Amino acid sequence: MAIENLPIVKPSSPLAEAWSAFLRNKASVAGLAMMALVACLAIFGPVLYSVDPFEIVGAPMTPPWTDAAVPLGSDYLGRDLLAGIVHGAGVTLFVGGAAALMTVSIGIFIGAVAGFWGGRADRWLMRLTEFFQVLPPLLFAMTLVTLFSPSIPIIAISIGLVSWPATARLTRAEFLKIKPQGYVTAARSNGGRDGYIMWRVVLPNAAPPLIVSAALVVGMAILFEAGLSFLGLGDPNVMSWGLIIGSNREYLIDGWWTVTFPGLAIFLTVLSLSLIGDGLNDAFSPSLRER
Amino acid sequence: MEPAILKVRDLTVDFRGTGKILDRVSFDLDRGQTIGIVGESGCGKSMMALSIMRLMPSLALRITGGRVELDGEDLLEASDQRMREVRGSKAAMIFQDPMTSLNPLYTIGDQIAESIRKNGQVDRREAMAKTVGMLKAVGIPDPARHLGEYPHQLSGGKRQRVMIAMALAGNPDVLIADEPTTALDVTVQAQIFEQLRAMQEKSGTSIILITHDMGAVAEMADRVVVMYAGRIVEEGSVEDILDTPRHPYTRGLIACIPHLSDEPFDAWPLLPVIPGAVPGLAERQAGCTFAPRCPLADRHCRENVPPLVESAGRRIACWHGDGDSAR
Numbered sequence A: 001m002a003i004e005n006l007p008i009v010k011p012s013s014p015l016a017e018a019w020s021a022f023l024r025n026k027a028s029v030a031g032l033a034m035m036a037l038v039a040c041l042a043i044f045g046p047v048l049y050s051v052d053p054f055e056i057v058g059a060p061m062t063p064p065w066t067d068a069a070v071p072l073g074s075d076y077l078g079r080d081l082l083a084g085i086v087h088g089a090g091v092t093l094f095v096g097g098a099a100a101l102m103t104v105s106i107g108i109f110i111g112a113v114a115g116f117w118g119g120r121a122d123r124w125l126m127r128l129t130e131f132f133q134v135l136p137p138l139l140f141a142m143t144l145v146t147l148f149s150p151s152i153p154i155i156a157i158s159i160g161l162v163s164w165p166a167t168a169r170l171t172r173a174e175f176l177k178i179k180p181q182g183y184v185t186a187a188r189s190n191g192g193r194d195g196y197i198m199w200r201v202v203l204p205n206a207a208p209p210l211i212v213s214a215a216l217v218v219g220m221a222i223l224f225e226a227g228l229s230f231l232g233l234g235d236p237n238v239m240s241w242g243l244i245i246g247s248n249r250e251y252l253i254d255g256w257w258t259v260t261f262p263g264l265a266i267f268l269t270v271l272s273l274s275l276i277g278d279g280l281n282d283a284f285s286p287s288l289r290e291r
Numbered sequence B: 001m002e003p004a005i006l007k008v009r010d011l012t013v014d015f016r017g018t019g020k021i022l023d024r025v026s027f028d029l030d031r032g033q034t035i036g037i038v039g040e041s042g043c044g045k046s047m048m049a050l051s052i053m054r055l056m057p058s059l060a061l062r063i064t065g066g067r068v069e070l071d072g073e074d075l076l077e078a079s080d081q082r083m084r085e086v087r088g089s090k091a092a093m094i095f096q097d098p099m100t101s102l103n104p105l106y107t108i109g110d111q112i113a114e115s116i117r118k119n120g121q122v123d124r125r126e127a128m129a130k131t132v133g134m135l136k137a138v139g140i141p142d143p144a145r146h147l148g149e150y151p152h153q154l155s156g157g158k159r160q161r162v163m164i165a166m167a168l169a170g171n172p173d174v175l176i177a178d179e180p181t182t183a184l185d186v187t188v189q190a191q192i193f194e195q196l197r198a199m200q201e202k203s204g205t206s207i208i209l210i211t212h213d214m215g216a217v218a219e220m221a222d223r224v225v226v227m228y229a230g231r232i233v234e235e236g237s238v239e240d241i242l243d244t245p246r247h248p249y250t251r252g253l254i255a256c257i258p259h260l261s262d263e264p265f266d267a268w269p270l271l272p273v274i275p276g277a278v279p280g281l282a283e284r285q286a287g288c289t290f291a292p293r294c295p296l297a298d299r300h301c302r303e304n305v306p307p308l309v310e311s312a313g314r315r316i317a318c319w320h321g322d323g324d325s326a327r
Helices: A016-025 A026-048 A082-116 A117-135 A137-147 A152-178 A182-189 A194-230 A241-247 A254-290 B045-050 B082-087 B110-120 B123-135 B155-169 B186-203 B214-220 B239-243 B248-255 B299-303
Strands: B006-015 B018-030 B034-038 B061-070 B091-093 B174-178 B206-210 B225-229 B231-237 B309-311 B315-318
Touching: A016 A026, A016 A254, A026 A082, A026 A254, A082 A117, A082 A152, A082 A194, A082 A241, A117 A152, A137 A152, A137 A194, A152 A194, A182 A194, A182 B082, A182 B091, A182 B155, A194 A241, A194 A254, A241 A254, A241 B239, B006 B045, B018 B034, B018 B045, B018 B061, B018 B231, B034 B045, B034 B214, B045 B061, B045 B174, B045 B206, B082 B091, B091 B155, B110 B155, B123 B155, B155 B186, B174 B186, B186 B206, B186 B214, B206 B214, B214 B239, B225 B239, B225 B248, B231 B239, B231 B248
Parallel strands: B034 B206, B034 B225, B091 B174, B174 B206
Antiparallel strands: B006 B018, B006 B061, B225 B231, B231 B315, B309 B315
């Protein structure tokens, strides 16, 4: 083949390569699609299906597919389950997202400082991390929620506060791995400031496993919120999937649908987040092997 | 004569509790000159380079004494802030392994532009224009095309050229090259040296060339420092050291260079080796550190550290440095 006929390979950025690797994992693409659906439900659902989830619209404990007014049935008070699921989606995702954001930002900050500076800072921060790690997370979160108020922001903050240690340790481990790399020393020898090296040089190279874990943390936070609501510690004034399960807890035997549908919604959301995390892992592992 | 640009005096580095990685290392580097630092792996060559830049790789390593004067300023006394300004703009470094010394996540254009911007107040567009100029200057053909490429898309030689461009972006007085060609093949090696010499001629940069390759020293250096187990054992002009090496270690290093010969292969003499290996920190004994491997060593050598004695423009630390006569 003549040289001018050779295909031109365009330089591809690491992100573009990761994206194409992600697309090769079919399960993750399905997860991403499902997540997009849930997000659409959260954003547009309340507008399209404007039934108030707290209003009593039918007979109590109506089984699903029997009354057109409450398609998925009603709970022990006669509230529309479908409305609860539609209106609760946004809140559930918000709590999951906010808690995950908090977990990841505390975790990355503590882990990065400890791993980057080492020495005394590392020792103290790791002891702090271990202190938070040995507290039973559910009990600790319950205490926080009871002490303050069972409102959505407090719940998100509590979940963030109890779940950051794992992220911190992962970040620290990645920083310790990246720090001795040649390009980090090279950046220093070129006069790079600590902040620049930490956030612009080390963090991007340490990011792949952190991104994967962040996707999983969102799922974990959603489950955590459901768990708190189930125990009656959710915000009673804001509809969320966990709250539906929590408030119908006692009628589980007589009305399976009251907990099954919100449970299914939680299950599918967390599953799609896990699949996305799995795909991200695939997407970034070629570059992991490379270095 | 102009004063030396870099004066290293009695530089001593301790590894916590175990011993001295560098033991009173002193040398001068004149402006526009190249000094070659040679020695086997583990002799402290790279440690010395990192100490000059104050880039200790571990908290267990501490500079415990000495002075490093760059252009009259003691770097060991400088604040961290000042040190950051010095790095890149007055002293810069290129590393052994061009495969790992570039950040895999940024394009080479971005990386060079970043070091140009860090070392001078220029905006993005100007930095990019300078980057193209730098790439051309270090001998990368068609630089504009390479700007958007990532390190893994370049050959080893090109990556090392990019490293050189990054190191020279701040127009440093002193360039420390830590085995810059060890990872490259021989033809590329020659090109890189040629490039370094051309850049040196243009900008008057002084170079510290760390290597274990005597050929590289012969090609590049004006003066040679031979290090063994954290100490300087011999120092002199490149002619003196290569033609009339006096320290048994230097002689051993030079004897180990393979030579081509016209004889049939079977008749070639065995390549000489220096028996043994550089002692680890914990294994270092009293007396001359080279004594266990030295053909000339006697009891006196094993008990007393030979001082680094200066005479006729060269320095040597050996009890048998005046000739082979035993004491």
